[in-house]
Amino acid sequence: MPAKSKPGQPLTGAALIKETCRRIRAARSAWDAHNNRACRGERARALALYESLSKPEREKIPQVLRVWLRYRSEKYFGAGRTPPGTKPG
Numbered sequence: 001m002p003a004k005s006k007p008g009q010p011l012t013g014a015a016l017i018k019e020t021c022r023r024i025r026a027a028r029s030a031w032d033a034h035n036n037r038a039c040r041g042e043r044a045r046a047l048a049l050y051e052s053l054s055k056p057e058r059e060k061i062p063q064v065l066r067v068w069l070r071y072r073s074e075k076y077f078g079a080g081r082t083p084p085g086t087k088p089g
Helices: 015-030 036-051 063-077
Strands: none
Touching: 015 036, 015 063, 036 063
């Protein structure tokens, strides 16, 4: 069994790719459950991890997850959307 990393240590290599995939899947699960607040938080964390990956590492993320993270969810969580907690009026 591999040794667990310490909480303060940044992830690298395969562990970083695995954690990024896990975060994207968690965001998708929250999205499917109509839990937008949880989805927004998980998506932000997943996007931060994804941005830290190099180009060859990004290719190791399954395409379905990349598409959801970068394009489909941008429609709903992008900068052009109304921020949460504000009411038009």
